[in-house]
Amino acid sequence: MEQKKLDRINEFARRVKAGETLTPAELAERDALRREYIASVKASLVGQLENTYIVEPDGAKHKLPKRK
Numbered sequence: 001m002e003q004k005k006l007d008r009i010n011e012f013a014r015r016v017k018a019g020e021t022l023t024p025a026e027l028a029e030r031d032a033l034r035r036e037y038i039a040s041v042k043a044s045l046v047g048q049l050e051n052t053y054i055v056e057p058d059g060a061k062h063k064l065p066k067r068k
Helices: 003-017 024-050
Strands: 053-055 061-063
Touching (some): 003 024
Antiparallel strands (some): 053 061
């Protein structure tokens, strides 16, 4: 995710924390940015898990099985 979008999410968070009310358009933008952020975090985690191997005590390696 681009740093510009992360900065925008943080800006919304600071404003809400300060007690400001967001407009409906800003709420929609914040929700879309949050969904995009969550999707990017999930994709990153899946990428890490796909490259993770289990090493057995005898030295044998095997990939983690995929979950449905």
